[in-house]
Amino acid sequence: MTVSEPKLPQRRGAFIARSIARMIGALEYTAAAEATASKPGLLQFLDPRVKVAGLLGLLVSSALAHRLSVVLGVFGVALILALLSRISWLVLAKRGWAGALLFSGSIALPAVFLTPGRIIFRLPLFDWPVTEPGMAGAALLIARVETAVTLTLLLILSTPWPRVLKALRALGAPVVLVVILGMTYRYVFLLLGAARDLFEARQSRTVGALNAAEARRFATSCIGVLLGKSLHLSSEAHLAMLSRGFRGEVHSLDEFMMSPRDWIALAAFAGLAIIAIWTGGR
Amino acid sequence: MTVPVFEVHNVSYRYREAHALDGLSLTIHQGQRVAFMGANGSGKSTLLRLLDALYFAEGGQVKFCGESLTEERLRDDEFAFQFRRRVGFVFQNPDAQLFNPTVFDELAFGPLQMRWPKQLIISRVNETLDRMEIAHLKDRAPHRLSGGEKKRVALASTLILDPEALLLDEPTDALDPKSQSQIIDMLVGWGGGAKTVITATHDLDIVEDIADYGFIFQAGKVFAEGEPANLLRDEALLRRTNLIHAHRSRHESGEMRLHPHLHRGHQY
Numbered sequence: 001m002t003v004s005e006p007k008l009p010q011r012r013g014a015f016i017a018r019s020i021a022r023m024i025g026a027l028e029y030t031a032a033a034e035a036t037a038s039k040p041g042l043l044q045f046l047d048p049r050v051k052v053a054g055l056l057g058l059l060v061s062s063a064l065a066h067r068l069s070v071v072l073g074v075f076g077v078a079l080i081l082a083l084l085s086r087i088s089w090l091v092l093a094k095r096g097w098a099g100a101l102l103f104s105g106s107i108a109l110p111a112v113f114l115t116p117g118r119i120i121f122r123l124p125l126f127d128w129p130v131t132e133p134g135m136a137g138a139a140l141l142i143a144r145v146e147t148a149v150t151l152t153l154l155l156i157l158s159t160p161w162p163r164v165l166k167a168l169r170a171l172g173a174p175v176v177l178v179v180i181l182g183m184t185y186r187y188v189f190l191l192l193g194a195a196r197d198l199f200e201a202r203q204s205r206t207v208g209a210l211n212a213a214e215a216r217r218f219a220t221s222c223i224g225v226l227l228g229k230s231l232h233l234s235s236e237a238h239l240a241m242l243s244r245g246f247r248g249e250v251h252s253l254d255e256f257m258m259s260p261r262d263w264i265a266l267a268a269f270a271g272l273a274i275i276a277i278w279t280g281g282r
Numbered sequence: 283m284t285v286p287v288f289e290v291h292n293v294s295y296r297y298r299e300a301h302a303l304d305g306l307s308l309t310i311h312q313g314q315r316v317a318f319m320g321a322n323g324s325g326k327s328t329l330l331r332l333l334d335a336l337y338f339a340e341g342g343q344v345k346f347c348g349e350s351l352t353e354e355r356l357r358d359d360e361f362a363f364q365f366r367r368r369v370g371f372v373f374q375n376p377d378a379q380l381f382n383p384t385v386f387d388e389l390a391f392g393p394l395q396m397r398w399p400k401q402l403i404i405s406r407v408n409e410t411l412d413r414m415e416i417a418h419l420k421d422r423a424p425h426r427l428s429g430g431e432k433k434r435v436a437l438a439s440t441l442i443l444d445p446e447a448l449l450l451d452e453p454t455d456a457l458d459p460k461s462q463s464q465i466i467d468m469l470v471g472w473g474g475g476a477k478t479v480i481t482a483t484h485d486l487d488i489v490e491d492i493a494d495y496g497f498i499f500q501a502g503k504v505f506a507e508g509e510p511a512n513l514l515r516d517e518a519l520l521r522r523t524n525l526i527h528a529h530r531s532r533h534e535s536g537e538m539r540l541h542p543h544l545h546r547g548h549q550y
Contacts, residue, residue, distance in 0.1 A: 031426075160423075162423065182382065186382070186423070187381075189423075193425075239331070239336045240378050243336060243366065243370075244391055244392040244395060244439070245392055246395055253400060253403060253404075
């Protein structure tokens, strides 16, 4: 899968342009994710309920495991699943690993120096002690976060979002929650498109760069316009729901069918999760 | 003439201080194909919403098959379900109407609210997708559809309940000519001509195709009514109600002349 990164303007004060470029990037990313989800591959062939339950089981088992080797083992399983599902490791790295490393690394960093235990070496210049338990704890935290991110990305990249929602519903998530998530997903794209149109309309009538105060004023007015649009749209959507018989109670249709392949996959996921929990204990 | 489906008597409705409808009366009979024509703000969309019991009249009365459409009446579940099944509404903006994650879910929404059995819903959705020639869009998200596809899905999501009366707000608005003709063909063919179809439009080019009776609105009132061909022939009437306009064009002689103008079909 190739996801084209929008070119972000580098000039100072071009934050609106950068935000819009990121919005467009989000739209393109979703399109690319849907394309990956429609490719033939191991995860793509499975019932979404099996994927949600199975990947969630692996995620929980890696979160419960206290041994780094076990967490790395689950991470390895995730990498194999990515390969078999034709999901590029590069995409996983760009979309998940880098950000997760930065986030979990910044949380884990103090523990490397502050956890008491045998000192492995001292940080040059600062002379801060790096301890063995500190390093082990940081590595475990980072490995868990990276594994969780990878498993979540596998689910998103191998399953169209509407089917993830249906699977959540089939697995017992409250119907109101699922409907709200579905409508949010539906309308966020519309409003992103409206925001992009507003920006492009402004850009087409602007010569030179806006100064910071003008840019802020434009951003504020855009927010106001979008709020107005979203309120109007939500009222219209509600009328459209009423018109088709909505009486305040949400109903949904689950149309999944489990095949023998799905049962085998579910058993495999469950087996791996149990092994990880069993062997990952203290 | 047959039984009245909708009776509107001396109805008024306001948006804050602005009068949208002002003492409007009309009757629509079963099987009639009616066009509401009028410039923007003439009250045609508001009337459609009153006919679908989404808004309620501030003054006067709106009746469906002899039953008054009031907030209190619509609180009765049995009446509300019957009414929603019998009257369908296609909104002007398909993005307001398509609020589900996929086209399949969109079509299943109405039947689910009507508590139809699961198997019936699945088979009816598939049948409707085939009949409307949108089966290839089944698993697509509405934000990935073109304008014409969205309109067809919105229409399908209403027709799946097989309503007796269909209300359409600007069904061909912002569509390319091919999508327009697809929508018109669907409307003309729907129900074998036995259903009541009420279309609000300011696109006069489609009126004779989709209606056998027309009302022209102005300032929240019925300004004129009659057979579409007769209404559309009355240039002075169309000009007074802002349905046609005059603009200049250059002739072969190089001379500029002012003409009343309609953008396809009718020559004045």
